[in-house]
Amino acid sequence: MKSRDANSLQKVWAWWLVGFMCYIPANVYPMLQTRTLFQNDQSTIIGGAVELAQYGSWGIAFIILLASVAIPLAKFWAVAYLALSVRRPGAGFNNSRHLMYEIVEYIGRWSMIDIFVVAILSSLVQLNTLANINPGPASMFFALSVIFTMLSAQAFDSRLIWDGQAKDKGSA
Amino acid sequence: MKDVPDHDLAVPLTDLIVCPQCDAVYHLKEPAAGEQAVCQRCHTVLIAPRRKAGLTIIAVALATLILIVGATFFPFLTIDAAGNKNSVSVFDSALAFSNGPLILLSLATAALIMLVPLARAVLTLYVLVPIVLDLPPAKFAMPAFRFSQALRPWSMAEIFALGCAVALVKVADLATVGFGPAFWMFGVLVILVVAQDSYMCKWSVWNSLEHPKKS
The missing domain is CATH 1.20.140 (Butyryl-CoA Dehydrogenase, subunit A; domain 3)
Structure with missing residues (x-):
């Protein structure tokens, strides 16, 4: 009987890599295509947030930057750090690493908020000639990136963090 | 609830509980309704029964x-x-x-x-x-x-x-x-x-x- 998935780390890195690959086009291509009477506007994730900040909606700009830039990047870093750290037995900080894992698992889903905003906006703002909002290609890549990083975090076996401690005790 | 020492393996498996997050092993003692059993090592809630x-x-x-x-x-x-x-x-x-x-x-x-x-x-x-x-x-x-x-x-x-x-x-x-x-x-x-x-x-x-x- 085996109590550990021997391929856990391989799966983590595979999902991580695909997620990261999707995250790049998600930031390069436009997320929203806004067509009003006089102009045709395409904005990327960061561009849209900057625009909002210029209009004075600092709070919303902050939420969007947090959910679609800061959290995904922090998540890539955290999962990579955890996966690297379990390779070295006795890396220490077991409690804080475990807490980090729980935060990553909890917070990763919230990146989906940007996709939902795009979905709501582009179904709501269909006002014939006056204004139209449509989703851009980045929305697809962003959703995939969030899904893949969630799978990456789920593939990580949090018990690996504590296995190092058990080995240290056994040898002492 | 305590860690199980190595020589004490005669405990039946049904009396043990393992933390799903960090794999620590404990003697099973069911908490009363409203109480919680929490893993001492990683603070995951193991059992939290509630009335009704x-x-x-x-x-x-x-x-x-x-x-x-x-x-x-x-x-x-x-x-x-x-x-x-x-x-x-x-x-x-x-x-x-x-x-x-x-x-x-x-x-x-x-x-x-x-x-x-x-x-x-x-x-x-x-x-x-x-x-x-x-x-x-x-x-x-x-x-x-x-x-x-x-x-x-x-x-x-x-x-x-x-x-x-x-x-x-x-x-x-x-x-x-x-x-x-x-x-x-x-x-x-x-x-x-x-x-x-x-x-x-x-x-x-x-x-x-x-x-x-x-x-």
């Missing part, structure tokens, strides 16, 4: 079921700009991506905000109703419960609700936006989904699935 939790969860799951169906098809938001009106349901907003390859995204959105919460409510009812009625567990109750637990991170109703708030602010200066009946249903739904999760003690459910009462 089964009935509460069933009631919440039923309410969730009704609200999801209602919130899906009633108008959710209405928009009005210079005589151009549009009202959308959650179903419409899930289908916003329905042109070209973005249809996949459409399906994913529909699944995350409606189908997954719906499936979890149905699975919860399927597993818990026989247990609460002291009947033998339903067929395939164990895989059903495991599946509903695996679906948990993919149930994103509460994230959709916050997304609504963001979207509202974004269009507020473009047009007048109003709330439809489904908006309020969705608000209640979000609270119910969270309540369902916090009332559920996974260990108690597994325990009653593995040791059904003989009636």
Whole structure:
């Protein structure tokens, strides 16, 4: 009987890599295509947030930057750090690493908020000639990136963090 | 609850409990209703029984079921700009991506905000109703419960609700936006989904699935 998935780390890195690959086009291509009477506007994730900040909606700009830039990047870093750290037995900080894992698992889903905003906006703002909002290609890549990083975090076996401690005790 | 020393392996397996997050082993001692058994090492809640939790969860799951169906098809938001009106349901907003390859995204959105919460409510009812009625567990109750637990991170109703708030602010200066009946249903739904999760003690459910009462 085996109590550990021997391929856990391989799966983590595979999902991580695909997620990261999707995250790049998600930031390069436009997320929203806004067509009003006089102009045709395409904005990327960061561009849209900057625009909002210029209009004075600092709070919303902050939420969007947090959910679609800061959290995904922090998540890539955290999962990579955890996966690297379990390779070295006795890396220490077991409690804080475990807490980090729980935060990553909890917070990763919230990146989906940007996709939902795009979905709501582009179904709501269909006002014939006056204004139209449509989703851009980045929305697809962003959703995939969030899904893949969630799978990456789920593939990580949090018990690996504590296995190092058990080995240290056994040898002492 | 204490760590098990190496020489003490004569303990029957049913008297042991292993933390699912960090693999620490403890002697099983069931806490009283309202108390919690917490892993000393990683602070994961192991057992948290509550009085009448089964009935509460069933009631919440039923309410969730009704609200999801209602919130899906009633108008959710209405928009009005210079005589151009549009009202959308959650179903419409899930289908916003329905042109070209973005249809996949459409399906994913529909699944995350409606189908997954719906499936979890149905699975919860399927597993818990026989247990609460002291009947033998339903067929395939164990895989059903495991599946509903695996679906948990993919149930994103509460994230959709916050997304609504963001979207509202974004269009507020473009047009007048109003709330439809489904908006309020969705608000209640979000609270119910969270309540369902916090009332559920996974260990108690597994325990009653593995040791059904003989009636």
